[in-house]
Amino acid sequence: MYAVEPREYLAPVTLDDALSAIAGSDRVNGSTLGVLAGGQSLVPLLRSRQHKVDILVDLNRIAELGGIEPAPDAQDRSLRLGAMVRYRELADSSDVRERFTALSDAALSVGDVQVRNRGTLGGSLAFADTTADVPAAVAALRGDVILASRDRRRRMPVDDFIRSARITALEPGELIAEVLLPEPTARSGSAYTKFGITTNGRPVVGVAAAVALDDAGTCMDASVVVSGLRTGPWRATTAQARLVGGRLDPEAVARIAQAAAAEAPVHTDLRGSAEYRRALIATYLRRAVLSAAVRASGGGK
Numbered sequence: 493m494y495a496v497e498p499r500e501y502l503a504p505v506t507l508d509d510a511l512s513a514i515a516g517s518d519r520v521n522g523s524t525l526g527v528l529a530g531g532q533s534l535v536p537l538l539r540s541r542q543h544k545v546d547i548l549v550d551l552n553r554i555a556e557l558g559g560i561e562p563a564p565d566a567q568d569r570s571l572r573l574g575a576m577v578r579y580r581e582l583a584d585s586s587d588v589r590e591r592f593t594a595l596s597d598a599a600l601s602v603g604d605v606q607v608r609n610r611g612t613l614g615g616s617l618a619f620a621d622t623t624a625d626v627p628a629a630v631a632a633l634r635g636d637v638i639l640a641s642r643d644r645r646r647r648m649p650v651d652d653f654i655r656s657a658r659i660t661a662l663e664p665g666e667l668i669a670e671v672l673l674p675e676p677t678a679r680s681g682s683a684y685t686k687f688g689i690t691t692n693g694r695p696v697v698g699v700a701a702a703v704a705l706d707d708a709g710t711c712m713d714a715s716v717v718v719s720g721l722r723t724g725p726w727r728a729t730t731a732q733a734r735l736v737g738g739r740l741d742p743e744a745v746a747r748i749a750q751a752a753a754a755e756a757p758v759h760t761d762l763r764g765s766a767e768y769r770r771a772l773i774a775t776y777l778r779r780a781v782l783s784a785a786v787r788a789s790g791g792g793k
């Protein structure tokens with residue numbers, strides 16, 4: 493099956509030009525507008541004709557949408573990642589690997605080498621698929637997205653940005669421009685673990701966890717987010733609250749993971765039943781928290 497080719501193809505080299513091209517609406521003069529990042533979700537949709545685009549705006553030549561660097565505002569001790577940063581760059585970056593390990597774990601777990609070479613951070617967040625790995629990691633690391641349109645910039649936590657699978661806060665005329673990850677405190681660690689059944693490894697369930705410990709090894713902060721659910725990334729708030737204040741020993745974490753699995757908004761589909769997903773969440777949540785704890789105490793970075 494061949495894709496219906498867009499009538500017009502635009503490849504701006506500045507963000508301002510891209511924002512002008514998409515300004516106002518997702519339809520321009522009655523034509524449907526599409527935005528191309530890594531193309532790893534959009535192109536298959538075009539090829540299968542589930543999606544039709546008349547005007548395609550390609551973000552690949554916009555240098556200012558790339559880069560992994562300290563946030564430009566010196567007050568803001570965050571790492572800034574451009575929306576067009578590829579999974580491969582996330583996995584290769586020593587900044588990401590050492591301080592935001594859950595994100596490098598998640599990026600490294602996506603698909604195969606071709607998908608990781610093309611797929612982008614912004615594309616994964618904007619598409620917000622049920623089976624996306626990276627959004628859960630960004631949420632667990634308490635990342636914010638910066639949304640840009642011709643007239644304004646706005647910043648919001650990824651928790652608020654993804655409202656449900658495939659539903660985000662993006663408005664017509666807006667792009668994700670960048671992601672900001674707050675600097676972790678001392679003795680922090682994070683991890684992403686997942687279970688996938690297909691060769692390209694999309695998660696049936698994945699879990700991202702970030703923890704901070706005090707000098708005695710007591711958990712001072714915990715952030716735990718599950719991927720693979722139709723709700724979009726699901727924050728396990730009860731588990732987070734129960735982790736804080738205790739030591740992260742395997743038995744205690746296993747009990748908390750079991751309780752989180754019981755309350756998770758699981759669903760049944762061809763890839764697994766609701767009960768199977770609960771069992772996976774119990775296992776993978778325990779593994780993610782324990783490996784984040786090992787990293788927080790200085791091991792396994």
Ligand SMILES: Cc1cc2nc3c(=O)[nH]c(=O)nc-3n(C[C@H](O)[C@H](O)[C@H](O)COP(=O)(O)OP(=O)(O)OC[C@H]3O[C@@H](n4cnc5c(N)ncnc54)[C@H](O)[C@@H]3O)c2cc1C
Pocket residue numbers: 526527528529530531532533534535536575576601602603604607610611612613614615616618619621623624625626662666667668669692693694695
């Ligand atoms: C074989 C295969 C295996 C895969 N396996 C996995 C996996 O294991 N785990 C996983 O998480 N994913 C997997 N994926 C999906 C992959 O992660 C996609 O890359 C991702 O979903 C979309 O990112 P992209 O950069 O390719 O975006 P595109 O496909 O270019 O765009 C996707 C959507 O997001 C919009 N968009 C893109 N960038 C922006 C932006 N900056 N601002 C606003 N809107 C934007 C586009 O308009 C489009 O609607 C797989 C894909 C393939 C083909």
